[in-house]
Amino acid sequence: MPPARSWRAYPQVYRLEAARCKKCGKVSFPPRLVCNKCGEREFDRFNMKRTGKVVTHTIIRTPSDEFSGEAPFAVGVVEMDGGGRLTTQIADVSFDELKIGLPVQMEFRRLYTEGDAGVIHYGHKAVPIRQ
Amino acid sequence: MAVGIIGYGAHLPRRRIKVEEIAKVWGADAPSYKKGLELREKSVPALDEDTITLSVEATRNALARAGIDAKDIGAVYVGSESHPYAVKPSGVTVAEAIGATPDCHCADFEFACKAGSEGMFVAYGLVKAGLIKYGLGIGADTSQGAPGDALEYSAAAGAAAFIMGADDDRMIATIDDSYSFMTDTPDFWRREHQFYPSHGGRFTGEPAYFRTVTGAIKGMLEKSSMKPGDFKYVIFHQPNGKFPKRAGKQLGFNFEQIDVGRLVPTLGNTYSGASPLGLTAVLDVAEPGDRVLMCSYGSGAGSDAFVLTVKDRVREVRDLAPKTRWMLDENVTYLEYGEYAKLRRKIRLAAH
Ligand SMILES: [Zn+2]
Numbered sequence: 001m002p003p004a005r006s007w008r009a010y011p012q013v014y015r016l017e018a019a020r021c022k023k024c025g026k027v028s029f030p031p032r033l034v035c036n037k038c039g040e041r042e043f044d045r046f047n048m049k050r051t052g053k054v055v056t057h058t059i060i061r062t063p064s065d066e067f068s069g070e071a072p073f074a075v076g077v078v079e080m081d082g083g084g085r086l087t088t089q090i091a092d093v094s095f096d097e098l099k100i101g102l103p104v105q106m107e108f109r110r111l112y113t114e115g116d117a118g119v120i121h122y123g124h125k126a127v128p129i130r131q
Numbered sequence: 132m133a134v135g136i137i138g139y140g141a142h143l144p145r146r147r148i149k150v151e152e153i154a155k156v157w158g159a160d161a162p163s164y165k166k167g168l169e170l171r172e173k174s175v176p177a178l179d180e181d182t183i184t185l186s187v188e189a190t191r192n193a194l195a196r197a198g199i200d201a202k203d204i205g206a207v208y209v210g211s212e213s214h215p216y217a218v219k220p221s222g223v224t225v226a227e228a229i230g231a232t233p234d235c236h237c238a239d240f241e242f243a244c245k246a247g248s249e250g251m252f253v254a255y256g257l258v259k260a261g262l263i264k265y266g267l268g269i270g271a272d273t274s275q276g277a278p279g280d281a282l283e284y285s286a287a288a289g290a291a292a293f294i295m296g297a298d299d300d301r302m303i304a305t306i307d308d309s310y311s312f313m314t315d316t317p318d319f320w321r322r323e324h325q326f327y328p329s330h331g332g333r334f335t336g337e338p339a340y341f342r343t344v345t346g347a348i349k350g351m352l353e354k355s356s357m358k359p360g361d362f363k364y365v366i367f368h369q370p371n372g373k374f375p376k377r378a379g380k381q382l383g384f385n386f387e388q389i390d391v392g393r394l395v396p397t398l399g400n401t402y403s404g405a406s407p408l409g410l411t412a413v414l415d416v417a418e419p420g421d422r423v424l425m426c427s428y429g430s431g432a433g434s435d436a437f438v439l440t441v442k443d444r445v446r447e448v449r450d451l452a453p454k455t456r457w458m459l460d461e462n463v464t465y466l467e468y469g470e471y472a473k474l475r476r477k478i479r480l481a482a483h
Binding site for chain 2 (some may be wrong): 010014015047050069070091092107108109110111120122125130
């Protein structure tokens with residue numbers, strides 16, 4: 001991904017910035033221009049909580065090139081506490097502990113690098129809450 | 132105006148490797164390493180963890196305890212000898228992730244293992260000078276030792292973050308005084324384009340670590356008119372388990388004062404994170420009124436020392452983020468050498 005494109009997404013990938021519909025309260029992540037529930041165009045921007053629960057998950061064994069050294073790894077959809085959903089890699093997890101409803105927190109991680117000389121892309125991955 | 136720590140936080144990778152597992156691969160004698168270094172295991176970062184990611188997580192823990200808006204942080208300093216980029220600051224990504232941009236001063240610091248305490252010192256100094264409201268100083272590293280080298284047994288990963296401020300009602304520990312000591316001492320270095328560092332072998336001990344740490348602590352005690360018995364805790368830079376114990380003994384501290392902040396036997400040497408992480412472990416258990424002495428060390432060589440007094444607020448905030456000993460002792464998984472070599476990119480991969 002060109003640096004300029006990933007740069008525009010920093011509020012979402014770095015701070016999990018979402019939009020809450022001013023009319024119906026639906027949270028969209030990434031933010032939308034029009035609410036897909038009620039059609040409203042006004043939103044409040046906020047940073048989602050970094051804790052949530054796994055809604056669905058799968059294991060990737062043959063990933064695209066930039067993730068080839070990391071396979072196999074888990075990805076899933078996480079429903080964040082306080083609203084909002086995102087698709088994310090699930091890290092530091094053993095595959096047998098992976099289940100729907102698993103409490104996770106979003107941790108700042110490297111997502112991938114553009115070869116040896118390109119930029120390093122950072123963002124979030126879910127990790128199980130063990131405390 | 133009292134200035135000090137209003138937020139602190141640590142972050143450690145979850146993976147560990149035991150000394151036996153490394154020794155086995157190189158045909159080395161594990162018991163003699165364990166005894167010689169007083170080191171049983173060390174932390175290992177995952178492929179997706181680096182100085183920036185560890186710094187962000189440590190800072191989020193510091194912010195949870197500080198209870199401030201990150202927008203009020205006027206300076207972000209990341210001290211490390213493993214900044215992910217050769218050119219592009221680590222601090223900008225940390226500041227962006229916590230939401231401190233754009234109204235903020237930012238710089239990366241380097242001075243071998245002393246870089247973390249430098250960031251703390253400068254952040255503290257700027258708050259004291261009234262130039263900023265809050266300043267963030269971070270010590271973080273994901274350091275590497277060459278396979279088979281003595282450093283491979285100790286080079287570890289971790290981060291500690293401190294938010295400095297002057298708010299009385301948020302004060303966790305005041306910084307009462309500081310003292311720095313440094314000389315040109317070639318005990319450890321890494322030239323540009325070299326992946327692994329070089330070191331002066333036995334030269335790293337006596338004329339480097341011990342002379343510098345002893346000089347800094349003697350200078351600190353003299354400047355603040357204090358003596359070893361005045362402190363509940365003392366935290367040294369800890370490249371292995373033995374050095375801080377020996378330095379402490381030479382200076383007149385007892386083992387009880389040293390041990391709470393001595394994480395290295397099960398953490399390894401976190402370089403710029405080492406004494407700052409020790410301080411987080413001390414703040415996790417210290418009581419109001421306790422005096423704390425911290426002394427970093429960076430090869431090359433220099434030390435920064437701080438005298439701190441713990442305040443009542445420590446009791447209210449310590450449970451707002453994971454404690455350092457919990458991350459160190461409870462939340463861990465053990466690796467075999469093969470997995471470790473993959474994670475530390477010690478295996479040369481074919482181009483694709
Ligand atoms: Zn709506």
